Amino acid sequence: MGKKIGWIGTGVMGSPMCMHLLKAGNELFVFNRTKSKASSLMEEGAAWCNSPAEVAGNAEVIFTILGAPPDVEEIILGRDGVLGNADPGKIIVDMTTSEPALAERIARDASAKGVEALDAPVTGGHVGAREATLAIMVGGEKETFDKVRDILNVMGNNVQYRGAAGAGHHTKMCNQILVAGNIVGAVESLFYAYKAGMDLNEVIDVIGTGSGASACINGLGRRIAEGDFNPKFFIKYFVKDMGIALAEAKRMNFSLPGLALANQFYISAMAQGYENLGIQALYKVFERMNGE
Numbered sequence: 001m002g003k004k005i006g007w008i009g010t011g012v013m014g015s016p017m018c019m020h021l022l023k024a025g026n027e028l029f030v031f032n033r034t035k036s037k038a039s040s041l042m043e044e045g046a047a048w049c050n051s052p053a054e055v056a057g058n059a060e061v062i063f064t065i066l067g068a069p070p071d072v073e074e075i076i077l078g079r080d081g082v083l084g085n086a087d088p089g090k091i092i093v094d095m096t097t098s099e100p101a102l103a104e105r106i107a108r109d110a111s112a113k114g115v116e117a118l119d120a121p122v123t124g125g126h127v128g129a130r131e132a133t134l135a136i137m138v139g140g141e142k143e144t145f146d147k148v149r150d151i152l153n154v155m156g157n158n159v160q161y162r163g164a165a166g167a168g169h170h171t172k173m174c175n176q177i178l179v180a181g182n183i184v185g186a187v188e189s190l191f192y193a194y195k196a197g198m199d200l201n202e203v204i205d206v207i208g209t210g211s212g213a214s215a216c217i218n219g220l221g222r223r224i225a226e227g228d229f230n231p232k233f234f235i236k237y238f239v240k241d242m243g244i245a246l247a248e249a250k251r252m253n254f255s256l257p258g259l260a261l262a263n264q265f266y267i268s269a270m271a272q273g274y275e276n277l278g279i280q281a282l283y284k285v286f287e288r289m290n291g292e
Contacts, residue, residue, distance in 0.1 A: 002026035003151065008052055008075055008082070009096070010038040012232065013122070014065040016129040017095075019153045022046055024154045028279040029058040052078075053085040061148055062086065065095040065122075068240050076106055088114030090188050091148060095136075097121045097176070097241050100166030100248065103139060107165035109277035116144040119165060122156065123173035125219075126232040133157045137175075173245040180242060180262035182216040183279055189217065190224055191224030191286045200225035229274075229281040239266050246252040 007018040010032040018041055021211040022028045030048040032038045035048065042048055049055045052075050056062055062082050066072050072094055076082045082092055083106070092104065092110060094117070103119035110117035118140035128134040134156035138145050145161045152159045162171045189212070193203040204225065208218040223229070242263040249256045265282055272288065274281045 004029070004058060004060045006030075006055035006082075007041075007046075007152070008032070008055055008063065009065040009071065010041060011065070011067075012126050013129045014095075015041065016126070017065065017122075017134070017159050017285045018046070019044065020132050020154050022239075026151075029055050030057050034115050048079035050051075051080055052076075052082050053080045056082040056085040056090070057122060059090070061091045061093060061151065063093045063095060066098075067096070067237065069096075069098045069102050069244070072096050072102060072106075076236075077109060083110055083115060085112065086110075086113070086115045090115050091144060093120050093148060093152075094118070095120050095122055097237075097244070097262055098169055100139075100169040100173075102258070103134055103166045103169050107140060107195060116141065116147075117165070118144055118148065119168040120152065121168055121171065123175045124156070128156070136160070137162050137168045137171035139163055139169065139171075140165050147289075173241075173248060176238070176241045177245055177256065177259050179216065179279075180238075180259050182214045183220065184262050184265060185212075186214070186216040187224070187280075187283045187286055189288070191283065195290075223278070223280050224283045229277045231278040234268050234275065234278055235266060235279055235280050235281060238279045239255065239263065239270060239275075242266065 004027045005021055006029045008031045010018060010030060022044050028039055030038045030046045031047050031049045031052055044280050064075055064236055066075060093209050107117045118138055120136055120138045122134040122136050124134040135158040136152050136156040138161050142161060193200055204221050242259060245259060262273060265285060269282055269285045
């Protein structure tokens with residue numbers, strides 16, 4: 001018998017993740033600010049709710065995957081949000097890439113109400129969401145994690161408990177820091193290949209199997225080679241993530257100069273109007289810097 005699951009946030013990542021839960025036999029209650037983005041889920045049997053409060057009232061476990069920390073704060077902690085309308089014993093799982101300190105606050109406020117809360121950001125992109133191969137990193141009480149582990153396993157193939165509240169987000173920051181460095185390297189490598197008159201796909205065929213191999217060169221690099229800058233992960237959201245990591249580093253009193261440099265490149269991309277393109281569109285910034 002499936003569970004009654006609430007899902008808030010049916011965007012590029014959220015929609016396929018929610019669909020896996022629906023097709024696994026769970027009863028889904030969904031909300032999204034733009035109702036049309038939940039239409040495919042409703043066609044498969046998900047019940048539409050008119051507010052986060054209504055989702056919380058119907059579901060045993062409520063998932064959120066939103067754009068940024070202010071959205072998380074409003075949807076979970078706001079006046080008509082999830083926590084204020086969740087009965088004791090219910091579980092809130094926030095899968096947004098958000099701030100560790102906010103996850104700690106949600107966990108404290110939830111505990112005071114007898115509600116359980118986890119932070120569970122993901123990595124693997126749209127393909128991972130679609131194919132249920134996401135890596136999911138979870139912070140919160142271990143007992144709560146054990147209660148929802150089977151649900152998380154429906155959406156990902158690498159589900160890891162990372163520690164107390166906020167630990168999931170700290171782990172996701174480690175991922176984003178690594179991606180930031182890798183994508184700059186991939187872009188510079190491919191721009192070098194272009195200037196040297198080489199075929200980008202042929203270069204990737206070689207270096208994508210050697211010591212420089214990475215998801216950035218083999219995945220995003222192929223898209224650069226084809227001139228495909230459509231988003232699977234928006235530049236504007238990546239800038240948000242890097243900002244969180246830099247702020248956390250400042251709070252912990254250490255520096256991340258490589259990340260700070262990558263962040264400046266992406267701020268330049270935002271200034272050039274690329275905020276709604278995929279993160280591989282950093283290549284276009286390097287083109288412009290070099291007069292192409």
